[in-house]
Amino acid sequence: MALDSDTKLNSLGFAKPPSETRVVVAMSGGVDSSVVAAKLADEGYDVVGVTLQLYDHGAALAKKGACCAGIDIHDARRVAEEKGFPHYVLDYENIFQDAVIDEFADSYLAGATPVPCIRCNERVKFKDLLETAKDLDADCMATGHYIQRKIGPNGAELHSATDARRDQSYFLFSTTPEQLDFLRFPLGHLPNKDATRALAAEYGLSVADKPDSQDICFVPNGDYASVIEKLRPGAAEPGDIVDHEGNVRGTHNGVIHYTIGQRRGLGIGGLTEPLYVVKLDVDAKQVIVGPKEMLSTRTIPVREINWLGDEPFDSRKEWHVSVKVRSTRPPREAIIRPLGPDTAEVELLTPEEGVSPGQACVFYDSESSRIFGGGWIWRGY
Missing domain, CATH: 3.40.50.620 (HUPs)
Incomplete structure (x- = not known):
């Protein structure tokens, strides 16, 4: 009316x-x-x-x-x-x-x-x-x-x-x-x-x-691991901590105790340079570690996208926006390339460290305070 x-x-x-x-x-x-x-x-x-x-x-x-x-x-x-x-x-x-x-x-x-x-x-x-x-x-x-x-x-x-x-x-x-x-x-x-x-x-x-x-x-x-163990008893299985070349560097009591980008608490001695968790291989029960530069990511696959723009999401080949890949980080310039109505590949103009599957990738207008929605990061690196 x-x-x-x-x-x-x-x-x-x-x-x-x-x-x-x-x-x-x-x-x-x-x-x-x-x-x-x-x-x-x-x-x-x-x-x-x-x-x-x-x-x-x-x-x-x-x-x-x-x-x-x-x-x-x-x-x-x-x-x-x-x-x-x-x-x-x-x-x-x-x-x-x-x-x-x-x-x-x-x-x-x-x-x-x-x-x-x-x-x-x-x-x-x-x-x-x-x-x-x-x-x-x-x-x-x-x-x-x-x-x-x-x-x-x-x-x-x-x-x-x-x-x-x-x-x-x-x-x-x-x-x-x-x-x-x-x-x-x-x-x-x-x-x-x-x-x-x-x-x-x-x-x-x-x-x-x-x-x-x-x-x-x-x-x-903030003790995620203890909650998971309570919710899924026996689900955490021990395995190896391996470096990016496949060398065993230690053991762990369950992949759930680790997150991408983690440096402390790895229990690996005698290092000449710091190692970080760069990937979690659940099937192989492996925590993969490597140097800090291996954490840098430029391309991020995103799915389950909720789009809040005025035009259909896949009506363009590219959207030039800013994105957040962690709640505590500022938005960074990026290009979104739609692969369908709710999936896309996001290219960061400046690489980010510690991008993790399960986190959100949120889209922001680079020239205003408007939010264009976002989606879920879905594949490991």
């Missing part, structure tokens, strides 16, 4: 009063999503808070620094009570196990370095939870992610957060155009995290000084 030129949109982009606009807020129990819920409630929106229980929160109560744990459910509920809007806890343990944890374990055992937070956003929060929001007759769903949604000439676009240090675009590249129509990210424009905490204090939230979560929620202290 065409809007009259005098029709005013509310802050969430709807041509009606906030009180008539229902918004489901995905509440993790942390500062960010709590501020989003409080802000929208303060502006008069019909707010419904929803928190997901993703795993046994009895065990999670003892784990600090993770999201979606038992204490976080309590904190989210308390914020809802403080601000006077309804709050629901949904049991998503089975969905999370099937959609995220099992794939994480299988990918690791296959020698990849998975990013479960991306799969959680893609398969749980922005899929099942988003559908739940629609079932609740919500007009949109808001989250505390640091990313921006802007309206361009062809509809909603995904853009990086104003604060590059907090930007979460790497973890949200798989957001589809249909999901983007329904999602809102009220914090993406803020200059820094201090501004978020200032808002939390302004709204009098009990979580204003709560520390940020650091680890993957089901991986205590």
Whole structure:
């Protein structure tokens, strides 16, 4: 329906009063999503808070620094009570196990370095939870992610957060155009995290000084190997550490204990130069090591591409963009050559070190803050 030129949109982009606009807020129990819920409630929106229980929160109560744990459910509920809007806890343990944890374990055992937070956003929060929001007759769903949604000439676009240090675009590249129509990210424009905490204090939230979560929620202290051993008992088998010429340089207790680019903890003595993990051969149960220059990669195969450009992905032979191959690295200039509607070869203009299958390759506009989607790196080097 065409809007009259005098029709005013509310802050969430709807041509009606906030009180008539229902918004489901995905509440993790942390500062960010709590501020989003409080802000929208303060502006008069019909707010419904929803928190997901993703795993046994009895065990999670003892784990600090993770999201979606038992204490976080309590904190989210308390914020809802403080601000006077309804709050629901949904049991998503089975969905999370099937959609995220099992794939994480299988990918690791296959020698990849998975990013479960991306799969959680893609398969749980922005899929099942988003559908739940629609079932609740919500007009949109808001989250505390640091990313921006802007309206361009062809509809909603995904853009990086104003604060590059907090930007979460790497973890949200798989957001589809249909999901983007329904999602809102009220914090993406803020200059820094201090501004978020200032808002939390302004709204009098009990979580204003709560520390940020650091680890993957089901991986205590970043110890991936111990989680894999628990999920897949007996799957880690010993084997040899060999150099790039095939010489045995040592032994290992399982490929799952190693990642591409690793230097420390190899247990190889008498080296004249440092050696790094350059490849993991799961079938041969080998950890292959070599000099640092062997980590450099210029060509990256990518699949399961989610494209957010205005033209079809494979309508051109090349796309000149910037890409990220790790969440902690800045975007680098690259050329994407489509091989089909959702597969491509990415050529880095400057080689990157430690590119690993299982990681994401995210596409950025080199001349603006816009994100063109991305895909999954799928073959070892």
